[in-house]
Amino acid sequence: MGQAMHKHIRPQAGIMEIALYQGGSSKIAGRDDVVKLSSNENPFGAGDLARQAYIRAGHDLHRYPSTDHADLRAALGARFGLDPARIICGAGSDEIITFLCQAYAGPGDEVLYSQHGFLMYRISALAAGATPVVAPEQERTTDVDAILAAATKRTKLVFIANPNNPTGTMIPIEDITRLAEKLPPQALLVLDGAYAEYAEGYDGGAALVDARENVVMTRTFSKLYGLGGLRVGWGYGPQHVIDVLNRVRGPFNLSNVQLDVAEAALGDAAHIARSLSENARLRDWLADKLIQTGVPTDRSHANFVLARFRDPEQASACNAALLAEGLIVRQVASYGLPECLRITVGDEAACRRVAHVIGVFMERQA
Numbered sequence: 001m002g003q004a005m006h007k008h009i010r011p012q013a014g015i016m017e018i019a020l021y022q023g024g025s026s027k028i029a030g031r032d033d034v035v036k037l038s039s040n041e042n043p044f045g046a047g048d049l050a051r052q053a054y055i056r057a058g059h060d061l062h063r064y065p066s067t068d069h070a071d072l073r074a075a076l077g078a079r080f081g082l083d084p085a086r087i088i089c090g091a092g093s094d095e096i097i098t099f100l101c102q103a104y105a106g107p108g109d110e111v112l113y114s115q116h117g118f119l120m121y122r123i124s125a126l127a128a129g130a131t132p133v134v135a136p137e138q139e140r141t142t143d144v145d146a147i148l149a150a151a152t153k154r155t156k157l158v159f160i161a162n163p164n165n166p167t168g169t170m171i172p173i174e175d176i177t178r179l180a181e182k183l184p185p186q187a188l189l190v191l192d193g194a195y196a197e198y199a200e201g202y203d204g205g206a207a208l209v210d211a212r213e214n215v216v217m218t219r220t221f222s223k224l225y226g227l228g229g230l231r232v233g234w235g236y237g238p239q240h241v242i243d244v245l246n247r248v249r250g251p252f253n254l255s256n257v258q259l260d261v262a263e264a265a266l267g268d269a270a271h272i273a274r275s276l277s278e279n280a281r282l283r284d285w286l287a288d289k290l291i292q293t294g295v296p297t298d299r300s301h302a303n304f305v306l307a308r309f310r311d312p313e314q315a316s317a318c319n320a321a322l323l324a325e326g327l328i329v330r331q332v333a334s335y336g337l338p339e340c341l342r343i344t345v346g347d348e349a350a351c352r353r354v355a356h357v358i359g360v361f362m363e364r365q366a
């Protein structure tokens with residue numbers, strides 16, 4: 001790919017500042033027994049009901065899909081106790097983030113997010129021509145006061161992932177409520193709930209959305225539901241926001257296949273329960289093992305742990321040791337955490353292999 005700018009044909013300002021998003025890698029040359037723990041995917045895959053719906057959807061490939069996603073919105077409304085009229089569905093929650101930036105942020109506007117926030121906030125802000133602004137965190141945790149201090153009269157969107165990726169930390173709803181109350185009046189707060197289901201007793205901020213006019217929640221089928229490859233996410237917000245987002249959404253942004261499979265996944269209570277309980281059990285087991293071997297991690301509320309090493313060199317060396325054993329985890333230097341590795345909670349065998357390799361690696365470091 002040539003980097004040179006064309007003499008006359010130029011993209012909008014900001015576009016060339018976008019660093020291409022690197023997905024978690026999935027291959028190691030010469031090995032076919034790799035375990036991919038780099039993209040926070042469900043180790044059990046999609047559930048049976050989703051797989052069956054996928055096969056059924058093959059009979060309707062010649063049909064245009066629904067433009068209003070009424071069935072999926074109704075199912076989401078029933079499942080989470082939300083008003084279906086204030087739900088919007090997209091190709092992953094990434095697309096909802098894109099809609100928000102496209103609709104609310106342009107040249108001269110600021111999009112604010114926290115230090116170790118999701119890379120898509122910056123990418124979508126730049127793609128819309130807006131200016132990304134970063135607020136510092138405290139101990140790898142969202143700092144509401146730092147965000148409020150960084151907010152200006154140009155701030156149009158504030159993104160917070162709760163729990164956050166790649167740190168796994170979260171802040172209490174009381175803090176988020178205070179943030180929503182104190183933001184400048186033109187700023188819309190976006191609560192990215194990609195991992196909300198993993199945080200026990202947390203509604204992703206749905207009640208706060210209902211109570212206010214300046215809060216939106218985004219959710220996804222990519223993590224707990226095991227459908228990262230399908231690309232379905234959704235947003236819940238005040239009516240005035242959903243009306244705006246529906247104007248920038250393409251009428252056929254989701255296929256029949258996406259809509260039907262997502263709806264089936266939502267009703268697969270057995271798969272959801274098993275995924276949640278295994279994740280909680282193995283996440284805590286893995287975190288304890290890491291701490292015992294001298295690798296600290298913050299308490300994670302998601303489906304991954306962030307392993308902290310002495311320095312970036314030690315993190316890279318441990319990453320190499322894991323790769324040599326066919327285990328692919330995520331280096332997170334692009335999130336400002338070069339001394340860390342983000343490890344998706346796999347199935348029990350994968351977690352045991354990870355703990356073993358890191359244990360041996362740390363013994364040799366001593």
Ligand SMILES: *Cc1c(COP(=O)(O)O)cnc(C)c1O
Pocket residue numbers: 040091092093094095118161164165192194219220221222223228231232233
């Ligand atoms: C994985 C993830 C998403 C989900 O993205 P999709 O487009 O729905 O697959 C959103 N936000 C964060 C913080 C994530 O880690």
